[in-house]
Amino acid sequence: MFAELDSGKDSHERLLSTFRVLVPDVRIELNGPRRAGQWRAQFAMANRLSWWQLETETEWTCWPERDEERFCLVFPASGTFGAQIRGKSLQADSSRALVLGVKDISKTWAHGTDDRHGRMSLKLKAADVRRTLTSIFQDATLENIELHPLLDLDSPAGQTLGSLVHAIAAAMKDESIRSAKAIALLREAIPRLVFKNFPHRFIDRLARHGTDASPRQIRAAVDFMRAHMHEPLTLAEIAEAVGIGERSLQHGFRTFRATTPVAYLRDLRLQQVHAELSLAENTLPVGEVALKWGFTHMGRFAAKYQAAYGQSPSETRRAARGMRSSESN
Template identity: 55%
Template sequence: MFSDLSSRDESFETFLSTFHQLAPHARIELNSGQSAFRWRGRFASTRGFSWWEVESEIDWTCRFAQRKERLGLVLPSSGTVNARIRNRTVAIDREAALALSVPDVSSISYSGRGKHGHITLEFEPAAVQKTLSAIFEGATLRSSELIPRLDLASPAGGMLRALGEAIGAGMHDARLRSEKSMALLGEAVLRLVFLNFPHGLSNRAQPHLTDATSRQIMKAVDFMRANMHQPLTLSEVADATGIGVRSLQYGFRRFRNTTPLAYLREIRLEAVQAELASPLNLLPIKDVALKWGFTHMGHFAARYRAAYGETPSETARLGRAEAKADRSK
């Protein structure tokens, strides 16, 4: 879903309706008491989270009627944002972001002299839990106790702002928009927040690693082999195995003397080599490489030659020669 609305083209009711689709647990109140104001809104949603960017010229407040367990991030571009969190007010401007556990927030107010605006990301509970568990096994959003004010002047803050803008660009441009890429960017935002900003789990600098068993690593291997033509992430492999990402990495080092990503690349190269060497193969080398997850042809060719001592084209030529010999018999 993507909507691009403005007061020049759409009614205020359309604005409210679109906002309500992404945040059904919230309602908007205009602080001025007016029913119309100049505004611009871009709204989008994808797997695991929603994104919106709003500019307006009248102060307004968002009140939360339902306390659903979600994580919200608010990044002002201009003006100020005031959030009422557990009966106290936290105020920020464009030098900071707000990290909000939605059940703890009763209202958020947006204000400024003239035009003011912000970007908001709101993550579904499953997306937050998936990332949290991969970093701090057994942790929950409530136990994380995120500090509401995130400093955007820090290197991590600059990266957080850049990721928010990148998500907006990807959502807005149909040529770039893809559910998979947006989900990965959303996960990158969550990992950045939980690894680089203060929260109640920060003293767990080395998250507990549950020892992965050899059976679990074999299960991971089986999952990789069954899905190696898909754009797999470590989180997906870990979820399928029933362990965290760090335990997965530790288990591969212990039982396979490699990393999960290196192992995945190895079995993908094996699949490419087998297909190129087959007398039945009719696909060009680039298509075979793309089929098995290699998108950068230069890196692919170098890794292939390092693994097999010959170029992909040499393997394909031998396969075609074998096919020609079989036909001439």
């Protein structure tokens, strides 16, 4: 969807109805006559994003009609944009964006400078933002993270954020340059940038973990594990192979794989043991197969194997040999 409207050819009623397609859960009131002033607007909705840009001489107020999580970024170009959040009035201007990311928004409003104001807004699906958020802070929600709603656009992170949003704006306006894959990456990059660089309740956790491991580095660590499963790998060797510290490696596995590097490597080795013991042509005893794949403590190995596959290693081997005998008969 893309729509471009202006006061020279379109009514305020069409402006408001188009806006409600993108933001259906708000009630809008114009603070003045509907015929007063000039305005122009662009609206777009694609790839799980809603985007709009508005310049107007009419001031207005919005009231959310549903108490739900949301994630909307507002970038004033002229004039100011305000919101009442948890009883506190906040105001953004051209140097500060406003992020509406909680349920407790009483109202929002726009005021002009010299009777004119403009802004660009981007709304992301709350479910997509929650997924990105929990990949960084496992127990965080849009409600409990307590993200500060005002974002400093003059900071390095703020300048990067502005560039990303303008890239989305260009793609939303022109379908010929729009890439679903690129939009999906930007859709994740924007909240990730916000949650990693602007004040909120959990921001100090990032400092404790040092440089974060990227998904690509964790995939590289998994590839390294697969290629060296026969060897007595240490955490330090895996971290060095992918160019990060041990703490970052551990944090990255918890974030992207919901486990630890040691447990992940053990599970990879258990899979190989299970696959080999399940082969009808296998003639090696259980102990030798376990040692081959890096298990030196047979008691702990047997317990982990039983927990993973619901049977002992010997039972797996007997079942495979029984299959071999039945096939030979």
